[in-house]
Amino acid sequence: MAEAVFVEADRQARDVPGLPLLVLRAAAEAAGKVGDQAVAEHYQKLRDAERQRIDAALARKQDAKPRSRGVLRCRSRSGLTPLL
Numbered sequence: 341m342a343e344a345v346f347v348e349a350d351r352q353a354r355d356v357p358g359l360p361l362l363v364l365r366a367a368a369e370a371a372g373k374v375g376d377q378a379v380a381e382h383y384q385k386l387r388d389a390e391r392q393r394i395d396a397a398l399a400r401k402q403d404a405k406p407r408s409r410g411v412l413r414c415r416s417r418s419g420l421t422p423l424l
Contacts, residue, residue, distance in 0.1 A: 342374040350382075361390050 349367060368383035 342370070342376065343379075346371060346376070346379050361387060362396065364390055 364387035368380050368387055371377075371380035371383055385389055389420070
């Protein structure tokens with residue numbers, strides 16, 4: 341039964357780019373628990389690749405974010421006042 345589940349999961353995974361990392365972790369653990377080391381390694385590779393994809397996307401997003409210089413503030417009698 342486990343083999344049929346993994347075959348179906350692989351079939352559906354091809355249609356779902358960026359399969360959630362949690363799903364790939366669970367699939368690797370499930371394959372390990374049923375003793376299918378080859379399938380466990382397969383999902384571990386997919387999991388690792390997805391983690392790298394996520395990390396790269398986050399790095400690109402961070403690099404593309406404009407740097408804010410912030411607002412300078414000084415003390416005045418009425419409290420903090422922005423300096424222009």
